[in-house]
Amino acid sequence: MDNVITATNLTKQFGHFTAVDQISFEVERGEIFGFLGANGAGKTTAMRMLCGLSKPTSGIGTVAGFDIHTQTEKVKKNIGYMSQKFSLYDDLKVWENIELFGGIYGMNDQDIKVKTDKLMYELNFEKERNMLVASLPLGFKQKLAFSVAIFHQPQVVFLDEPTGGVDPVTRRMFWEMIYKAAENGITVFVTTHYMDEAEYCNRVSIMVDGRIEALDSPKNLKAHYSAKNMDEVFQKLARKSQRKE
C-alpha cells in the first residue's frame, strides 16, 4: 500500500486545551479522504499540522514521505492548500495570481503561460483572465483557488471547507473538479460540513472532541451505524460531544 499521509498519535495542545488528541490514520495515494467533525472538533488544527503550519505537540506524521516535524519545507513543496478563508490576492488579476503561485513553486514563465492558457480554457475563464480576483463571484473564486492549489501538480491537496457559502450547482461543479484531480493522481484531503459531500468521498473520518471516532467508507459507516445516510451517522456520533463551541 502506498500511503501519502500517515499520522500516528498526533496531538496538539494549546496550554491545557487538547485540540487534537492522539489521532492516527493513513491516506492512500489517489484517495479522496473526507475529514468530518463539528465546529471546534479539531479538524482545522489537524490539517494545519499536516501542512506544516502548526507544530505537533507530540506524535508522528508524514506527508508525501516527509516528516512533518523536521522536513516541513519539503512537505510544503509537495502539497497544495486551500483554506477556509479565501486566500488568493484580491488586488491581483486572475492570471497574475496563477503566475505568482506557479512561480513560487518553481515553475518558469514559459510553463506557467502554457498551463495558464490550458486552465483558462478548461475553466471557461477566458473572459475573466484579465479581471481582478476581487470582482469575481464567490463560486468562481473557489474554483480558481482550487485550480491554483493544484497548479503545480502536488502529491496531496488539502482543502479546508472549500465549499462554504457556495450554491449547490457550484458545489456540484467543484466536486467534479475534485474527482478530476483525484483521477490525475492527486490525493485529496478535504474537510467539510456538508454531509452530502461526505458521500462523495472514498473514505471519511469523523472527529469528535479532538479524537477520531469513526473511519471507513461511507457505505460501511452507514451499515455499521444502521443509518440511511451520512447525516444520520454524523448525528449519532456528534451527539457524544462534551465540548461547547
Added chain:
Amino acid sequence: MLKYLLRKEFRQIKRNAFLPRLIFAFPLMVLLVFPWAASYEIKNLNISIVDNDQSSFSKALTQKIISSNYFRLTDYSVSYSAALKSIEAQKSDIILQIPANFEKNIINAQGAKVMLSANAVNGMKGGIAMTYLVSIINEFNASLIKDLMPLSKSTTNISTIQIDQQYRFNQNLNYRVFMVPALMVMILSLLCGFLPAVSIVFEKELGTIEQMNVSPVPKVLFILAKLIPFWVIGLIVINIGFVVAWAVYGLVPAGHFYTIYFFTIIYILTVSGLGLIISNFAQSLQQAMFIIFFFMLVFIMLSGLYTPIDSMPEWAKWVAAFNPLKYFMEVMRAVYLKGSDILQLWKQLLALIAFSIFFNIIAVISYRKSS
C-alpha cells in the same frame, strides 16, 4: 522565486488607491508646511512702549525697534500699569519702559536705564522677545556712543571689546536650512518604517499570508520582497525632497548627492527592518499602528529634530544613542550644511549598518511560518 514575489508587491502597490498618492503627497505636505510652522524664528512680536521721556533719543529708540521687523507697536502707554493691562489682555508680549530724563542722563554720561518686562507665559516666546530687544538696544547704544564720544568730557579711554560674531554653515541662522534636511529623514522613517509593516499585517488580516506560509517560499525571500519596493519608494521620496528643498527653499547640499543616496539605502533597510519586526509581533493593523506610533514618537522626539541632543539629560542621551533617526539626521544636516563626505561620517555609517543588520536578522528570525 523572488522575481514573482516582487512582481506581486509592485502590482499591489500600483493598484492600491492610496499608496501611490501618499508617496507623493506626504513628502510635499511635510516639506511645504513644517519648515514654516516648526521654526523658532518669531516675527511680529507685540510691544508696548511706555515713554516717560518723550525726547528725541527715546523717539529714535522707538523708531529703531519698530523698523526692526520683529516688533509691532501695539500701544504707547501712559504708564507701566496701563502697559501691564495690555499684556494681561494678550495684546502685547513685552513692555519697554523708558524713564524720564533718559536723554539728559545719556548726554551727561550718567548712564540711563530702561526696563524690559516680557510676558513669559510662553517661556520660549518671552525669552526670544527679550533677546531680540536687548540686541536692538545694544545696537542703539553702540551708535549713541559713537555719536557722542567726540563730545563727551570723559572719553579718555573707554576700551570696548568688540565681539565679532560669525555663524558658520548657516550664516543667517535660517531655521529652514536646519529643518528641511532633518524633515526628509522624518518622512523616510515614517513611510519606509510604517508601510512594509502595514503590508505584512494586512496580509495577516486577510489570511493571504497563510497561503505563503504553506508554500515553500523561504522567509528571507518573502521579507526581501516586502523590503525592496520600499527601497525604490524611499529613493523616490528622497528625490522629491531634493527637488522641494531646492525649488522652495533654495537648498542644495553642500556635499555630494551620492553620499546621501548611499546613506539613504542603508537607512531604509534599518527602519523597514524595524517595521517588519513589529509586524511579526502584531496581530492586527491597529496593534501594529499603535506600536509603530509609539516608536516613531520616541524616535522623533529624541532625534534632535527640534531640540539638540546635547542639551538633553544624560539618560535621554543614552536612549538617543540607540535611535537610528538621530544618526541619519546628523548625516543629512552634515551633508547639506557642511558638505561632509562618507569618511567624515564613519561613526554614523557604522551605527546605521549595525542597526540594519540587527533589525533585519531579528525580523527574519521572528517571522514564523508555523505556530
